[in-house]
Amino acid sequence: MERSEIESEVRKILAQRAKLTTSIESIETASSLYDAGMTSHATVKVMLGLEDHFDVEFPDELLERSLFDQISSIVSAIEELLNDS
């Protein structure tokens, strides 16, 4: 899967599950999701959505907060998991 395709899917899931305070289109790939209203509870919902949609499993090391700092870090993680499988 192309990175750009992964990113657009990730954005869709964030829009559906993350309850951010601004629209997903206005959040740049490298800006902080936490500052846009991402809560710990929402992180779990998004993670479940990503695991379901991409059919991957996030290993525990990736569950640390920095994964959800930016859209780009989520996309990179999924890229890596898809390449491994």
Add this chain to the structure above:
Amino acid sequence: MSIKAARITEAQAALSIASAAEVVRDVASAHAHDVDRKARFPAEAIAALRAEKLLSAAVPRTHGGMGASLGELVEVCETLGRACASSGMTYAMHCIQVASIVRHSQGVTQFEEYLRRLAEEQRLIASVTSEVGTGGDLQTSMTHLEPLAEEGYEVEKTTTASSYCEYADDLLLTARRHEAAAPNDQVLALLCSGGYAVLDVGEWDALGMRGTCSPPARIKGQMDSWQTLPDPFREIATVTMIPYSHTLWAGVWLGIAADAYERARRFLQIRSRKDPDGSIVAANRLAALAGRLSGLRARLAESVAKVEARTPLDADTTTKTSEILAINDLKLEASETVVHVVSEAMRVIGIEAYKNAGEFSLSRHLRDAHSAPLMINNDRVQAANADLLLVYKGR
């Protein structure tokens, strides 16, 4: 200094913190009944904490404090908790604020100066994290910092529980970074004496922890720009405020439970001398309590060791999910255990425990213990773990 000499100095320092705590404990004990009955601030115990320089226990020695470890602070909390849980809890809450500044001010000069002042003047800090409308969620704020014309900010916050705000020198308060900031984009800000007012103070007439003086109130104040801690509050919460809160509170609750156990033990041993075979059921109950207490003690010691092993200055220090689960489990276990131990100790003692005064009274212990599952509500803590366990693989 040689290693041996350094160890001796450390041992002396530890002894002096412990003996200072015992001095305060004796003062707190003398007034505990009155503090509880009148729901008044434990002024004598706090004065004793000041005299023993324990308000700056968590301040590094380089800044005039005792440089106490978390483990040493927890022991002070247990010592005080045995005598007067309101005093112990006030001390715990104060230490959490001090630790937040020590660990998250990133060497900002004005905060370094503040810590020195705190040690010299023995300043007491209160926490204003709760807010009307956020439903008890620490990491959500409605209020925000409003920039002042020239420099600094003003803030106004309506809190549901302003623990000992009217008696504190300074406050640490959470607020959204600015007007358009997301609810969880928070800063932790220091308001100093003279720079804020505590208004619309409600009533504090609660079942227990009556000396913590936690009525609803409205805080209104101003601050210079430096007074906001540089680290974002979500980081301060995860790295310091939550782990320190859960361990220090557990220390106080352990103190309540330990004192209740002590009373039950003394009662039963006196009775057994007269009639060795007459108390088998009660003895069994007491034995179970001892086991429960030692289990909590072990978990608390393990939790403290884990938190001590993590410094916020570690280069790559993201908190592991397993650590979050464990520190929440500690709070859940400690809060349920203290209620259980005190209730069971009452069964062992009987009517003498049921009275409001006397050598074996457990009235205040029970009422104070019941605050534990409610501060923060255990349902909320359990829900946080439930969430994480949907994605955590535990491998």
